Amino acid sequence: MATIKEIAAKAGYSPATVSRLLNNDPSLSTTAETRQKIMAVADELGYWRNHRRQKNRKQLRLALLYRISGKEQLQDEYFAFLRKAIIKEAKAEGIVLQSFQRIDDLIEAAAAFNGFVGVGADKVTQKKLAALHEKLPAGVFIDINPAPRLFDSVKPNxxxxxxxxxxxxxxxxxxxxxxxxxxxxxxxxxxxxxxxxxxxxxxxxxxxxxxxxxxxxxxxxxxxxxxxxxxxxxxxxxxxxxxxxxxxxxxxxxxxxxxxxxxxxxxxxxxxxxxxxxxxxxxxxxxxxxxxxxQETLSRMALGLVRDLIKYPSRPHVHLQVNTDLVIRKSFIS
Known part of the structure; x- marks a missing residue:
């Protein structure tokens, strides 16, 4: 069974750092490179398999980066219902979810979270997204992905x-x-x-x-x-x-x-x-x-991708599409 000491020795970091990272210590400040290396070594040595029960008992903390203004939400109820769907699915899975509207605020608070789900990304810059990835690399955008090389996504097709x-x-x-x-x-x-x-x-x-x-x-x-x-x-x-x-x-x-x-x-x-x-x-x-x-499917798949990114941080990014279906009413009848 892989121990913290064995992971630390192979990864080249102190046991204390490895222990705090694997136990999601919110006060620990590390680079994305450090996080990815330790997680990769832990996976290689079978840490997740041997500690599955202990890991599953730990409550996942995710941020919801919701960059939709109140005015936009009132005018396009799609986003309002999508937000409700994410909150509902997170609650059903026992995930602690906290909302942020500003990227800067999430970057500052990143150490308290395991990952994030993003909705809306209008008027953001690649520089801000890169800074977010540095602090919180396990991120999934729903509906639109402004940085596909940095984050996963789930979209309607x-x-x-x-x-x-x-x-x-x-x-x-x-x-x-x-x-x-x-x-x-x-x-x-x-x-x-x-x-x-x-x-x-x-x-x-x-x-x-x-x-x-x-x-x-x-x-x-x-x-x-x-x-x-x-x-x-x-x-x-x-x-x-x-x-x-x-x-x-x-x-x-x-x-x-x-x-x-x-x-x-x-x-x-x-x-x-x-x-x-x-x-x-x-x-x-x-x-x-x-x-x-x-939207329930979009939300559920997004949360699943976040979990997978947290567990396998060095894997390639994934972009999923969900099919739609036409509901016939009176404006068009085939």
């Missing part, structure tokens, strides 16, 4: 979602298909394109869809959807696409408001397929056909 939506629309006889979406991640002060927009442009080209107008702008909220809906009416007039794929339910709510004001009837004049399947999808007029993103 939005590329496959867009491809599936296009296939369903084409199979239903729609030939002119538009896309309405928001802006992607802002990283290092550079505005990125959203994955749904990229996928739409790629798959419409591959499928030979000649009329595939794209309308992009702003955050994923109702106000942006309303403005984009008005832009659609102003720019295409009577030549409205047969159908639209809208990147989120909150955008769809605004789009439907703009369409209703202009006398555009959904699905009579144009069909709408949305993404998220949030509660609001049931209550707008008409109710939205929307792709369901299983």
């Amino acid at each position: 939005l590329e496959l979602t867009i491809q599936d939506a296009l296939q369903k629309l084409v199979a239903a006889g729609y030939q002119r298909i538009g896309f309405i979406g928001g802006e992607g991640l802002n990283l290092n002060n550079i505005q990125q394109k959203d994955a749904r927009e990229i996928a739409f442009r790629e798959f419409t080209s591959l499928q030979g869809i000649k009329e595939a107008p794209v309308f992009i702008g702003g955050q994923f909220n109702v106000s942006t959807g309303y403005q984009l809906g008005k832009r659609v009416i102003d720019q295409v007039g009577d030549h409205l696409p047969d159908a639209f794929i809208v990147a989120s339910d909150t955008l769809s709510v605004g789009v439907l408001q703009a369409f209703n004001e202009a006398g555009v009837m959904v699905p009579r004049d144009t069909a709408v397929i949305s993404i998220n399947n949030s509660e609001v999808a049931n209550y707008v007029s008409p109710p939205l056909s929307s792709y369901n993103i299983n």
Whole structure:
């Protein structure tokens, strides 16, 4: 059976340092390199196998890096429900979870945690993310990953979602298909394109869809959807696409408001397929056909990846995707 002394001798550190690290001493300050080396040696010598019961009795402490503002959360309930799902899954697994909104605050408190789960990453820099990795390398981002070389991630498979939506629309006889979406991640002060927009442009080209107008702008909220809906009416007039794929339910709510004001009837004049399947999808007029993103699955898999990173800190990073499924309502019926 591997002992602390044996691990310390092979790793080249004092038994006291090894003991404090393996027992998650929050007052211990070490570099990521030191942590990774000790953990790798402990794994090599079978420490985890021999101490599984003792280890499992220790309560895992994780941080939730939740970089979603209160205003954004109210406007896009997807993130509010995702946060609730993470807290619920953590509680079910007996994990102590503490929320942080600022990366600097988490970096300062990193010694008190075994790892973290991140939600949202707008307007962060690689420098800050590298500093976080130095202090707390066991991190998993949900939905979007601003640093895939540093942290694991679990995401809904939005590329496959867009491809599936296009296939369903084409199979239903729609030939002119538009896309309405928001802006992607802002990283290092550079505005990125959203994955749904990229996928739409790629798959419409591959499928030979000649009329595939794209309308992009702003955050994923109702106000942006309303403005984009008005832009659609102003720019295409009577030549409205047969159908639209809208990147989120909150955008769809605004789009439907703009369409209703202009006398555009959904699905009579144009069909709408949305993404998220949030509660609001049931209550707008008409109710939205929307792709369901299983947030409980995202949360559970993220917590599993954090555990695995803590146990195997030197393993390659993993990026998982979770499929979505279309819930049919009145805005599009296949």
